[in-house]
Amino acid sequence: MISAIGIDIGGTNTVVGLVAGSVVLERRVMRTKGATDLDRYVKDIAHIIEAIALDYPHCNIVGIGIGAPNADAVSGHIYHPVNLPWKGEVPLTQLLTARTGLRSYLINDATAAVIGEMRFGNSSNLTDFMVITLGTGIGSGIVANGQLVSGIGGLAGELGHVIAVPGGRSCSCGRSGCLETYASATGLVNTAIERVRSGADTVLNSKPVMDITAEYVYNAALAGDAVAIGVFEHTGFILGTTLADVIALLAPQALVFMGGLAHAGDMLLVPVAQAADAGMLKALKGRVAFTRSVLPDSDAAILGAAQLVFDNR
């Protein structure tokens, strides 16, 4: 059976998947965070692929598709990846091909997710929409007229680096106030930590601040902690306000959210939709859908990245 490896490289984890057609047969997770030794990281991916190949002898793996932040589809390099542990220019496809002998393709992680969502998700009937991944960072992919918007070198869709708060939090991209410093899982946790440090009366105080995760804040909010709820409202407000500007530019039919923080569902998406609606031009109010992807985590990106292999056969 013709198969491909689809890899979703996130700031925290890397998920290596085995794809046949529209099915993800297998997902194996390794750590991205802290994997500063690039050669070792590539070797670890190669080992996972070998192990998968042994476990699925009927699968004929014909190539590797990778979705990663700051990816240049043409060169196959990752440039200045701000949420990954490597600096400068990373020739990832060349390194993986050298190690595995498999043809490798690279695209932006959010772009991979969009391709997966377009073909296998609940947006396949839409012509104009945007996929927004809320994880360690924020990525996005734009579809207009039924086609992916790539821009120069596939670099379009850097919603995470739209300035949401001028002069705001320092971003690893070297600038200040980028949306992902507020509205990613990391950004939400930092907002929670700020509130804990300012002496707020909250159950979030019951853990050392370094152990606070987005999931922990979510559970506190679910349990009715007003500060935790406020953290989600604040995060949703910043995200929704920024999205109102994006909607002014693109007038999309829908915004489809995925990634770890999207699991918060209405806790996040209700304030997002409220803030976006408040900031929207009258003519668009009520006409843009705010939804979550039906695909399991990482599967959209894994499926989309693997499609590169199938499409280039």
Added chain:
Amino acid sequence: MISAIGIDIGGTNTVVGLVAGSVVLERRVMRTKGATDLDRYVKDIAHIIEAIALDYPHCNIVGIGIGAPNADAVSGHIYHPVNLPWKGEVPLTQLLTARTGLRSYLINDATAAVIGEMRFGNSSNLTDFMVITLGTGIGSGIVANGQLVSGIGGLAGELGHVIAVPGGRSCSCGRSGCLETYASATGLVNTAIERVRSGADTVLNSKPVMDITAEYVYNAALAGDAVAIGVFEHTGFILGTTLADVIALLAPQALVFMGGLAHAGDMLLVPVAQAADAGMLKALKGRVAFTRSVLPDSDAAILGAAQLVFDNR
């Protein structure tokens, strides 16, 4: 000779053109500003079309294409036009057809300009670019993968209503801090007036503030007036900073400027490009062109609007 009327409705003037193929044979200008009586305005357009038809007896005028702000291409209505003298919903195509007997088509003014620029301007070799019209307001049209990005009801491209200064100047759309309240010709004049009123030492003081125009500020800047130069720098900074966010989303090959304020050329575009470059992600720096359209004023929109007629024959 098969011809069409192309109409460019701006906040200040309405230009009615006669188009045959790629040529604008005739342009007649009437006032939009102050034309609060909609019936009278439609009647005046119809009179101009009649007069043109009499002057060009060899032209067989087969329809009317209109570019206007806040246009809904599907309904042919203008919705809540913030820079036009009418309120609510304006069924412009129906009114013009009733008055002239000619089939009428409506699109967003910036969209019309993009179509004109794509087919007849200097961007015909580009696949991913944006046309930005700097006039009474700010409009824009986005081209991705060689196709116009329309969005819901053709409402995409409202760059003028991206929030540039949160909590800033009141916009006629009902919100605050919209880009066009700062970086349109009107916005630039308001910045100049603010500086005059704050007691700045400038030749701009030699006119009553109500008589200050963008052209007057431009001439003062050309003559070396530091305050006038500062007004252009400030305007360029706000526009360029906002465009850096747009570039993060779309990674376009070029931004093509047109409209009255684009005549300021480098006086405006140099600070725009500097601010955009400063706010751009490293991977995009130096890769986005900032240019002016080669088409004469209004011709891009007139040509683009007239194409609707030719394309629908």
